Amino acid sequence: MRIEELYDIAASENIDIYSAALPKTHSVSVMDSDLNCFIGLDYSLIHSVAEEKRKLAHEIGHCVRGAFYNRHSKLDLISKHEYSADKWACENLLPKDDMLRAFELGLVEIWQLAEYFDVPEELVKKALWIHFDKEIL
Structure with a gap:
């Protein structure tokens, strides 16, 4: 998924996104009493598209x-x-079926998957746990 698609999802869900100084968290989301959702991103602390995708998707x-x-x-x-x-x-960002296709292409290292999906390695590790490891527990 491209970063633009995430912004499209936010727009279609009526989620407002603001640039904000967030030195401790880099990003935040809040819901008001009317169930309107707002996201704040500190773009000055986000240094790659992969990192922006992870924070925005979260x-x-x-x-x-x-x-x-x-x-x-x-x-x-x-x-x-x-x-x-x-x-x-x-x-x-890392659908299970897409990850299985990546494995079939020989992409099995964390860094390879991170590059292929253009996400941080931390998110690849979470996706592996969510899609695969957790299922065997």
Whole structure:
């Protein structure tokens, strides 16, 4: 998936994207009380298209899945919502069938897959766990 397609998805989902100074997180998503979603990206701290794709896809994942946590609730698990956002990013940037085709082409190293899909290696590792390793547990 190209970066432009992610911006198209955000637009079709009525998700507003803003440039913001976010020195600690580089990106953030929030949903207001009317269920409108907003994404902030600190473009000055995003140094590659691959990194922008990962951050944007993750934040869109929060929005489209409603994966937001309540920091005031002791019963809400942050990891559950982060996993949901990561899963959406992996399903859209590294679909399982596309990964299987890449394997058939001989692309089996993390760096090869990262280059092929134009995403950071960290996201390839998450996708491998989500699509393959987790299934055997």
